[in-house]
Amino acid sequence: MKAIVIGAGMIGSGIAYRLAEAGVDVIILEADRVGGGTSGISFAWTNSHGKEPRDYHELNVSGMKAHAALAEEFPGQTWFHASGSVAWRKTPQDREAMMENFERLQSWGYAIEWIDRKQLAELEPDIDLDHVGDAMITYCHEEGYVDPVVYCDAMVKAAQKRGAKLRVGVKVTDLAMRNGAVTAVKAEDGALYEADVVINCAGRWADTVARDPGLRLPLAPTTGFIVFTPPVATGVKRLIHAPDVNLRPDGAGRLMVLTNAADDLVSLDMRPSPTMPQALDVMRLASEVIPALATVKPEAARITARPIPKDGLSAVGPTPRVKGYYVVVTHSGITLGPYLAKAVADEIVHGRTRQELENFRPARFFN
Ligand SMILES: Cc1cc2nc3c(=O)[nH]c(=O)nc-3n(C[C@H](O)[C@H](O)[C@H](O)COP(=O)(O)OP(=O)(O)OC[C@H]3O[C@@H](n4cnc5c(N)ncnc54)[C@H](O)[C@@H]3O)c2cc1C
Known part of the structure; x- marks a missing residue:
């Protein structure tokens, strides 16, 4: 079987690996560079917080387990950090929402527990406890984060080791078909790449790889804004979700910081800069949580878009x-990447229908 995987992000690179592992003749076509799409600008928190309905929650929990299993499959891997996460909420409204989320997650068997200020200080000594006040605090020890580009590189190389070919700088512009079946993809430079199966993993660009409007998955992307610090002398080890700001380590002492509010203050046509007021404001909020950041200026800011199918849920399956x-397009693609890679390869190679994906089929958009 010959397969073409369009896009070498978190989704495509894992699928390419699992297909190549199963003996499929794989070509990965990537318009830009490996991990250079949304995956390269992601908070990359592996979690299933607030992911509803229940089957979507379960899919994300499977994603978290798949990360742990993949880390064992690749001893010495450097992309997955099983760090755990802490969160706290202060206002009556936020406490109520946190309590509801806690009870729902616990009743679904999710690893979440209440901790007190002393435990928080032991886990993350750099957090200002005065800022935490008498907040309600949770700890989720099974959550973690990923360095997505490192993951994509490892998956692509593992696929190449099993015979897959990578072509970067190749932008797919259309599908070629005969008798209602895909036979090849067409690239911008006119080249034709033949295949028995084509897997569209183009993320937020997934609706641009086929010219026929009837084959375009409807997307509802949202804008994301992330600020990066220079290396700073803090011992932050985990994902920290304060009421107004989220942060986590980003290697060599750098921290990655984002707020929900700032997402609404940027757009894709803006040129991100570490001196833009939105970036400075995000840093100010982070320094209220971690006083060691008080004199730290942002080193970089990035703007991107989340690849979200129109109804907010994953789209995984044949058209x-x-x-x-x-087609495989989803938000939470960092959490879901390794799990979907196995499930999708299983469906394509063995013709099995994975029941857990039945409510997430792209067919729901094409009636
Ligand atoms: C700010 C932010 C925070 C996030 N936080 C989290 C989080 O905490 N946890 C989580 O699980 N998820 C999170 N996400 C979502 C997650 O990052 C995405 O779901 C995931 O990265 C999608 O991966 P992908 O491979 O589908 O897309 P991408 O990484 O965008 O990969 C698609 C690839 O396809 C290539 N491509 C596009 N068009 C073509 C074409 N025509 N021909 C060839 N190649 C093409 C692109 O160049 C790109 O490399 C976040 C996203 C954002 C923006």
Whole structure:
């Protein structure tokens, strides 16, 4: 079987690896560079917080387990950090929402527990406890984060080791079809790449790889804004979710910081800069949580878009009108990447239907 994977982000690179592992003849076509899309600008928290309905929650929990299993499959791997996460909430409204979320997650068997200020200080000594006050605090020890580009590189190289070919700088512009089945993809430079099956893993660009509007997955991307510190002398080890700001380590002492509010203050047509007021404001909020950041200026700021199918849920599976054309587009793609890689390869190679994906089929958009 010959497969073409379009896009070498968190989704495509893992799928390419699992297909190559199963003996499929794989070509990865990447318009830009490995991990250079949304995956390269992601908070990359592996979690299933507030992910509803229940089957979407379960899918994300499977994603978290798949990360732990993959880390064992690749001894010495450097992309997955099983760090755990802490969160706290202060206002009556936020406490109520946190309590509701806690009870729901606990009743679903999720690893979440209440901790007190002393335990928080032991886990993350750099947090200003005065800022935490008498907040309600949770700890989720099974959550973690990923360095997505490191993951993508490792998956692509593992696929190449099993015979897969990587072509970077190749932008797919259309599908070629015969008798209702995909036969090849067409690239911008006119080249044709033949395949029995094409897997569209182009993330937020997934609706641009086929010219036929009837084959385009409807997307509802949202803008994301992330600020990066220079290396700083803090011992932050985990994901920290304060009421107004989220942060985590980003290697060599750097921290990655984001707020929900700042997402609404940027747009894709802006040129991100560490001196833009939005970036300075995000840093100010972070320094209220970690006083050691008080004199730290942002080193970089980045703006990107989340690849979100129109109804907010994952779209994973064949498209109904064309044989051999499979789509895998999702938010929470960092959490879900390794799990979907195995499930999708299993469906494509062995023709099995994975029941856990049945409510997430792209067919729901093509009736
Ligand atoms: C600010 C922010 C925070 C996030 N936080 C989290 C989080 O905490 N946890 C989590 O699980 N998820 C999170 N996400 C979502 C997650 O990052 C995405 O779901 C994931 O990165 C999607 O991966 P992907 O491989 O589908 O897309 P991408 O990484 O964008 O990969 C798609 C690739 O396809 C290539 N491509 C596009 N068009 C073509 C074409 N025509 N031909 C060839 N190649 C093409 C692109 O160049 C790109 O490399 C976050 C996203 C954002 C923006």
